Amino acid sequence: MSNNYGLYIHVPFCLSKCFYCDFYSISDLSLKSDFIAALLNEIKIRADLNKKIDTIYLGGGTPSILDPFEIEQILLNIYKSFQIVKHPEITLEVNPNTLKNNYFKQIKGLGINRLNIGVQSFQDKKLLFLNRSHSSNKAKKTILQARNADFDNLGLDIIYGLPKESFETLLYDLNKALEFEVDHLSCYTLTYESGTKIYNKFKGKNPLNDNFISCLFELTSKHLKKKGYIHYEISNFATTLKHKSKHNQKYWDMLPYLGFGPCAHSFDNNIRFWNYRDIKKYILSLRKNILPVSQKEILTKKQKMLEIIMLGLRTLKGVDIIKFENIAKQKFAKIFKNILKDINANSWGTIKNNKLVLNLNGMVYLNSITSCFAEKILK
Amino acid sequence: MNIKQENIRNFSIIAHIDHGKSTLSDRMIQIAGIVSDRDFKNQILDTMDIERERGITIKSQTVSLPYKAKDGQEYLLNLIDTPGHVDFSYEVSRAIASCEGAFILVDASQGVEAQTLANMYLAMEHDLEIIPVINKIDLPSAEIDWVKQQIEKDLGLDKKSILLVSAKNGTGVNDLFKSAVENFPAPGGDLDAPFKALIFDSHYDSYKGILVHLRIFQGSLKPGDKIVFMSNNSEYKVEEVGLFQIKRNPVKSLQAGQVGYMIAGVKMISDVRCGDTITLAKNKNDKPMSGFKEPKPVVFSSIYPVSSDDYPELSEALEKLKLNDASLVFEKDSSLALGFGYRCGFLGLLHLEVVQERLEREYNLSLILTSPSVQYKIIRKDGKTEIIDNPALYPDPMEIESTEEPYIKAAIIIPDKYMGAVMQLCMEHRGTSTNYQYLTNNRIEMKFDLPLAEVVYEFYDRLKSVTQGYGSFDYEIAGYHKTDLVKLDFLVNGERVDALSQLLYRDNAVDRGRKSCKRLKEEIPRQMFKIAIQGAIGGKIISRETVSAYRKDVTAKCYGGDISRKRKLLEKQKKGKKRMKMVGSVEIPQSAFLSVLKSGD
Ligand SMILES: Nc1nc2c(ncn2[C@@H]2O[C@H](COP(=O)(O)OP(=O)(O)OP(=O)(O)O)[C@@H](O)[C@H]2O)c(=O)[nH]1
Ligand code: SF4
Ligand SMILES: [Mg+2]
Numbered sequence: 012m013s014n015n016y017g018l019y020i021h022v023p024f025c026l027s028k029c030f031y032c033d034f035y036s037i038s039d040l041s042l043k044s045d046f047i048a049a050l051l052n053e054i055k056i057r058a059d060l061n062k063k064i065d066t067i068y069l070g071g072g073t074p075s076i077l078d079p080f081e082i083e084q085i086l087l088n089i090y091k092s093f094q095i096v097k098h099p100e101i102t103l104e105v106n107p108n109t110l111k112n113n114y115f116k117q118i119k120g121l122g123i124n125r126l127n128i129g130v131q132s133f134q135d136k137k138l139l140f141l142n143r144s145h146s147s148n149k150a151k152k153t154i155l156q157a158r159n160a161d162f163d164n165l166g167l168d169i170i171y172g173l174p175k176e177s178f179e180t181l182l183y184d185l186n187k188a189l190e191f192e193v194d195h196l197s198c199y200t201l202t203y204e205s206g207t208k209i210y211n212k213f214k215g216k217n218p219l220n221d222n223f224i225s226c227l228f229e230l231t232s233k234h235l236k237k238k239g240y241i242h243y244e245i246s247n248f249a250t251t252l253k254h255k256s257k258h259n260q261k262y263w264d265m266l267p268y269l270g271f272g273p274c275a276h277s278f279d280n281n282i283r284f285w286n287y288r289d290i291k292k293y294i295l296s297l298r299k300n301i302l303p304v305s306q307k308e309i310l311t312k313k314q315k316m317l318e319i320i321m322l323g324l325r326t327l328k329g330v331d332i333i334k335f336e337n338i339a340k341q342k343f344a345k346i347f348k349n350i351l352k353d354i355n356a357n358s359w360g361t362i363k364n365n366k367l368v369l370n371l372n373g374m375v376y377l378n379s380i381t382s383c384f385a386e387k388i389l390k
Numbered sequence: 391m392n393i394k395q396e397n398i399r400n401f402s403i404i405a406h407i408d409h410g411k412s413t414l415s416d417r418m419i420q421i422a423g424i425v426s427d428r429d430f431k432n433q434i435l436d437t438m439d440i441e442r443e444r445g446i447t448i449k450s451q452t453v454s455l456p457y458k459a460k461d462g463q464e465y466l467l468n469l470i471d472t473p474g475h476v477d478f479s480y481e482v483s484r485a486i487a488s489c490e491g492a493f494i495l496v497d498a499s500q501g502v503e504a505q506t507l508a509n510m511y512l513a514m515e516h517d518l519e520i521i522p523v524i525n526k527i528d529l530p531s532a533e534i535d536w537v538k539q540q541i542e543k544d545l546g547l548d549k550k551s552i553l554l555v556s557a558k559n560g561t562g563v564n565d566l567f568k569s570a571v572e573n574f575p576a577p578g579g580d581l582d583a584p585f586k587a588l589i590f591d592s593h594y595d596s597y598k599g600i601l602v603h604l605r606i607f608q609g610s611l612k613p614g615d616k617i618v619f620m621s622n623n624s625e626y627k628v629e630e631v632g633l634f635q636i637k638r639n640p641v642k643s644l645q646a647g648q649v650g651y652m653i654a655g656v657k658m659i660s661d662v663r664c665g666d667t668i669t670l671a672k673n674k675n676d677k678p679m680s681g682f683k684e685p686k687p688v689v690f691s692s693i694y695p696v697s698s699d700d701y702p703e704l705s706e707a708l709e710k711l712k713l714n715d716a717s718l719v720f721e722k723d724s725s726l727a728l729g730f731g732y733r734c735g736f737l738g739l740l741h742l743e744v745v746q747e748r749l750e751r752e753y754n755l756s757l758i759l760t761s762p763s764v765q766y767k768i769i770r771k772d773g774k775t776e777i778i779d780n781p782a783l784y785p786d787p788m789e790i791e792s793t794e795e796p797y798i799k800a801a802i803i804i805p806d807k808y809m810g811a812v813m814q815l816c817m818e819h820r821g822t823s824t825n826y827q828y829l830t831n832n833r834i835e836m837k838f839d840l841p842l843a844e845v846v847y848e849f850y851d852r853l854k855s856v857t858q859g860y861g862s863f864d865y866e867i868a869g870y871h872k873t874d875l876v877k878l879d880f881l882v883n884g885e886r887v888d889a890l891s892q893l894l895y896r897d898n899a900v901d902r903g904r905k906s907c908k909r910l911k912e913e914i915p916r917q918m919f920k921i922a923i924q925g926a927i928g929g930k931i932i933s934r935e936t937v938s939a940y941r942k943d944v945t946a947k948c949y950g951g952d953i954s955r956k957r958k959l960l961e962k963q964k965k966g967k968k969r970m971k972m973v974g975s976v977e978i979p980q981s982a983f984l985s986v987l988k989s990g991d
Contacts, residue, residue, distance in 0.1 A: 019951055202947050221942060225944050228944050228946055276952050314957060321956060357940075375942050376940045377945075380940060385960040385963065389960075389961065
């Protein structure tokens with residue numbers, strides 16, 4: 012297994028706040044240059060030329076708010092501070108509301124080879140409900156420009172399961188996305204996270220019932236598979252295995268990653284820690300050359316077991332039983348006898364090559380199934 | 391602050407639920423300027439979380455407002471905001487007993503409703519000076535003339551005395567200060583006579599201990615005085631006296647006519663009783679004042695801690711809560727499945743929910759409540775009669791000669807076009823219509839005799855829905871009538887759960903059993919195995935549902951590198967289960983115990 016690290020940069024700025032979003036971001040851009048200075052300092056302090064990096068992900072927030080020269084500065088510092096493999100995957104998340112001429116050509120020149128565009132929907136009604144600050148036309152233009160810049164790997168984000176979602180509205184978005192023949196699609200269900208506008212508006216309760224959302228999910232998977240995509244993680248689809256998000260796969264495989272920027276999470280050797288969810292604290296701390304770590308947790312045995320299952324069940328690779336048993340020091344089949352029996356009886360998945368993999372029938376029961384595993388582990 | 395007695399006014403604001411009492415209090419508090427704009431929030435007197443969440447007042451609250459009249463005279467106006475819901479009329483009655491006047495508020499779009507009348511009668515019983523106020527005149531749907539007529543005809547108050555306000559935007563609120571000063575009498579009470587006061591409420595403060603809320607009828611009270619609670623002769627030394635001004639505001643002394651609080655280092659919670667008289671220790675042989683009517687609980691339920699170890703905490707919490715809720719009554723109880731607990735009496739189902747929530751939030755307890763019940767009369771074959779409110783004590787049916795259940799006399803006010811719907815509703819609840827009369831234009835007051843058990847649960851919600859919000863309802867208890875009682879049991883995976891059992895009218899039992907099984911199916915979370923839920927009467931199974939271990943539910947969310955968050959959700963789910971009671975091998979959540987009562991589908 013590769014010991015390479017993933018590297019994540021959190022750019023905590025957005026032109027405006029989407030109503031469903033609970034990622035850390037602010038819309039006051041005046042702190043941008045202070046942020047970059049702090050970020051470069053964080054990279055410098057954590058520099059370690061023994062660490063090999065094979066994926067870099069610029070996320071946020073809205074990293075496409077950054078000017079090409081700023082991205083260049085960040086990447087240069089990363090290259091100076093870590094060992095970077097020969098053909099790293101370097102992703103930039105793009106918000107259509109930052110569309111600028113020539114932008115994509117310029118950043119391609121900096122080594123960015125994967126774009127993920129936050130389209131969310133091709134229907135203005137949906138975009139309005141979500142308070143996205145761009146129209147569907149602008150989203151289309153962004154995709155076309157990205158296509159013209161000739162990126163090997165182009166992906167889109169789609170959100171579904173809005174209060175007025177129907178099979179028709181969902182299919183409309185999927186088909187539009189398919190028209191652009193993108194390499195990668197992330198399709199997320201809308202969730203109501205506390206503290207967001209929609210959470211407050213709907214008092215934290217999704218007006219759609221779980222059963223209907225499961226049906227939308229099922230339709231998404233079936234439709235995209237029919238068009239040749241591989242459903243390789245609960246919300247992710249790619250045209251070929253090569254086009255998977257290598258960076259995100261690290262999260263699901265519990266491989267190490269280094270996160271920089273406010274609220275960014277890092278994981279290495281059973282330790283997970285994350286930075287302040289507060290840009291001012293982040294900057295002030297780094298001015299004093301102190302790492303802006305907010306909290307740290309060392310995973311207990313049970314927590315590791317839980318994460319292996321919880322993440323594995325989401326992926327096409329499945330739950331790595333050998334890895335699980337190495338930690339649990341007990342037989343997987345014995346601990347989960349009853350659940351495995353249910354999974355088998357309902358044809359929800361299979362165990363092959365020491366991997367437990369859910370199929371689509373099982374995926375629609377994912378939360379229940381995960382809870383059953385969790386209950387057993389936490390008992 | 392030294393205010394002359396003739397410049398004190400004590401009054402309450404009374405009304406039907408939601409007519410705007412707390413909002414009006416807000417405006418008066420703001421005009422009096424006792425809270426900074428920064429600290430102000432809407433319905434500021436509704437301090438409990440549960441009040442704020444539900445948007446209703448549960449406790450009466452006092453606030454002392456300084457007011458300077460045009461002629462330069464300084465006044466102290468003690469305002470008591472009261473609850474409007476029927477379950478809390480005991481709060482209203484105590485507030486009224488410490489006042490000389492009341493503003494009766496009527497919503498300009500709703501008009502006079504059942505609790506407007508009920509609270510009006512309460513105020514009249516105490517000879518209060520009553521000023522009618524029409525609120526919400528800013529509403530486009532306000533019908534001021536129509537409401538004026540009702541005030542004159544239904545309440546018998548002079549049209550000319552009516553004040554018009556909008557509590558929302560403040561229109562007319564200034565006039566209330568003036569009216570209070572001019573119309574409400576100053577409190578009497580000899581300033582030089584020996585000190586005497588009535589306890590009308592109290593509460594527990596974790597820093598200061600017990601705060602006794604009192605109305606002084608004679609003399610004055612200051613720190614250092616030695617006092618005695620007359621009902622139990624316990625003596626204490628006064629440490630602090632003060633006024634309620636959103637925050638506690640300590641003063642040098644409180645005098646006859648004033649409403650305020652006293653801290654006296656009271657250690658024994660049970661020494662403090664609502665309605666008790668306080669005098670100076672040297673006058674302890676004086677005659678106590680007449681206190682308050684005892685509240686009469688109408689619904690009973692047992693409370694158990696989810697974890698049996700918490701029983702001592704529950705005992706202490708109930709004692710402390712009782713300080714602040716004089717209407718709560720309780721005694722020890724025990725159950726096979728649930729261990730030690732308390733049998734409690736409540737003034738209604740909302741009161742029950744409030745008590746449960748307050749115990750859980752303010753005392754951090756996790757509780758199970760058993761199915762609420764009214765008090766039934768059981769006449770045994772051997773001629774003995776007993777009253778039971780606990781299904782666990784229901785005797786062998788073979789020994790029962792006959793059973794009786796409590797009835798109420800209900801008064802329902804509605805626009806006459808809903809007459810048919812309301813008759814239908816009451817019939818469905820085994821009611822008999824006794825009488826009806828026209829009030830002002832197109833509104834009628836209908837009277838029904840109804841079994842109490844039929845109305846405590848959700849009659850009020852149904853009434854609201856069949857009358858599109860226009861129906862209002864008040865009731866009084868009115869003796870026992872013959873009935874046909876059975877005991878409905880529930881079995882979870884074959885085991886009878888005694889806390890779910892209920893006593894009910896035979897004809898309702900099968901239907902209730904079927905619906906309750908459905909509800910339990912929704913409430914009992916999926917566990918790792920199938921769960922059978924059965925309803926049974928006298929050993930015969932009448933309904934059955936199963937909870938399967940899995941259901942369709944998938945969240946395709948992006949967590950990025952924040953894996954801990956997702957994991958914590960799972961860990962929390964498991965923790966949430968600590969709020970459940972293990973019955974045999976099945977975990978039953980708290981909510982299941984109340985859900986069986988709801989009869990709607
Ligand atoms: N438009 C309008 N709405 C008002 C006015 N006064 C109160 N309200 C609204 O009526 C609702 C009930 O107000 P409250 O002040 O909580 O009523 P209450 O009488 O204290 O209610 P309970 O304590 O539950 O009996 C709230 O939504 C208020 O905003 C008014 O003058 N105009
Ligand atoms: S653009 Fe993305 S990060 Fe920014 S507010 Fe919207 S969803 Fe959140
Ligand atoms: Mg109120």
